Amino acid sequence: MMSVIVAPTGTHLTIASEHSTQRFHAIWLRDNAGDPETRSAANGQRLISLRDIPADTSISSAELKGQTLVVNFAPESKEVSYDLDWLAAHAYDGEEAQQRGWMPSKVETWGSGLMGNVPTGDFAELSQNDDALRQWLGLIGKFGFGKVVNGPIEDGALFKLVDLFGHVRETNYGRHFEVRTEVNPTNLAYTGLGLQAHTDNPYRDPVPTVQVLYCLESSAAGGENMVVDGFAAAQRLRDENEAYFNVLADHCARFEYAGEADVCLTSRRPMIELAPDGELIGVRFNNRSLAAVTDVPFDQMATYYAAYRRLGEIIDDTAMEVTFRLNPGEAFIVDNTRVLHARKGYSGEGTRWLQGCYADKDGLRSTYDALCRKPDLKAAE
């Protein structure tokens, strides 16, 4: 049995059931009203500003009518209805503070155990079947990376992959970049050396949040791709040594790429990025482009370097890595704010040709969420 009680002052109300008690403020309810004067029925955007809502807004009355809460606001004398399920989903009462480095429940960390179970989509199926696309994008949201197989083997095929979920982020490297051996390389990624697992372009701000690497030729020995869950690494660091986690989260590193005449990219961001409430929202790790770190006080610098070293050791631990080989027509995409990627060294014999590009995670998440909202797909679950 649900009940609603308005506080004597009218500043908030309380919805109580056997299982929970949730309080909502008058101003919060009024600002989140869904009536057609407050929000556009066409696009859901709010039509008014907070300045249009009286500062002394209070609840003059509230009552439950089935699955609806009906609230009357003073001084506007405005009646607004709320769906109880919507209120339950947006309740903000009683949230407990979480441990620094927490993650939403939909995110799942992983190690080498995921090796046999890499989220993989078939290119044609992803292109033609919304449900397959939704499932694959959901796994990318959960694990931070995914593979695609059976894609076209042609110059620029990676753009067709990006078209499935978002938009290319063009940079000074172009709309895409070629990854193969070059003489006199301007960037180490173009040589045959193995690379330590890293996130791409931490010297960019914002970093590209999605990276796509698409294989077109692969007859050279070696050159396997490897990914590491940066969130798993950061949480392992925290669980081993909280001071190490904190020193990397509480101070900005600096990154730089200035290796071309017209390029001088610099950033000042932490290696472990947290939201104000401690949610783990990003990892930046790239030995090649780390610039001199100058935002750590002298008395913290030794700890900072010890923590950076330990994070690198965790990242290098083979128990953390998932390895796979890309054959022509195969690609992988990573959430570049979370998952580090690396390449094993490969020999100069034969060829290895990948094309890479960047995209953004918000577009990927939007595509996924919009697919989840589609009635026919919902019904299929």
Add this chain to the structure above:
Amino acid sequence: MMSVIVAPTGTHLTIASEHSTQRFHAIWLRDNAGDPETRSAANGQRLISLRDIPADTSISSAELKGQTLVVNFAPESKEVSYDLDWLAAHAYDGEEAQQRGWMPSKVETWGSGLMGNVPTGDFAELSQNDDALRQWLGLIGKFGFGKVVNGPIEDGALFKLVDLFGHVRETNYGRHFEVRTEVNPTNLAYTGLGLQAHTDNPYRDPVPTVQVLYCLESSAAGGENMVVDGFAAAQRLRDENEAYFNVLADHCARFEYAGEADVCLTSRRPMIELAPDGELIGVRFNNRSLAAVTDVPFDQMATYYAAYRRLGEIIDDTAMEVTFRLNPGEAFIVDNTRVLHARKGYSGEGTRWLQGCYADKDGLRSTYDALCRKPDLKAAE
């Protein structure tokens, strides 16, 4: 007279002059070595990882030779030279904690007093003269916005403007979007209503960090553009009421745009974004796309709304705003992480046609920094 002293343990050294004393750790110096085995002479990227540097690295000796510090590291028995000016520029000893909401000295806040002095570039001059481009980009870095005049009046001209400093960020709105009156608008920006000053697309993560609005037709009355310095607004809020500033910085807001069938963009970011050390690095303010805020505890929500209201009042204060009119061939660009923009209402008579697009600030800063690095431009200063 400069001197260098190595600590007995070899963990750090001290460079002392009459004016300053700077300590540098062995591990920091070793990691930041610029010798050709450590850093690529071609592109400046680091060739080794921290794992390649012994954890017990210490300084076995150090001496000054003119403008150079020569350090010998154990156990590698490696000698590395450092330029004293470089060390002075990258010193990290003795930095004092700054007030929350601090900004780098190159950033300058402003209010309506900037009205007669809007950073303005001539399109042809920006296109042909590196020094003019550098100066204009420098002012955009300082103030967070700038105008361009005498540009081409043609469909897509805004891309020519973006080409001067960076790359278009394509989104679900396309590579660019049209801003003119539409019947049955799916987004309020396309109507003739005035809009409260806002940052664009806070429901995107990362947000587009640069926005360009380019005018092609403007015969309708009204429709002036207005910009407000969000950093100035946030600092004013802090100086008026620190608790208000903190509550907006310490809790994530939520933003959403889900007004089209295939789009469901959501984000969870604070209205006032700080770096871990309190640097003010972003403002998100958009009444239309603010979703239900659910990450503020009940006992903080009233303060949160009071702070949000006050921030809005500050933003609405005419003392904060710079207003200008865009004529055909004129454009403005804003740092969308800092500067809010608005449009005054305009009448339906005549036409008003703008094209807008997004780009990224890192590209803009890179272009600026690379121009500053050019020897011929440096000499001109």
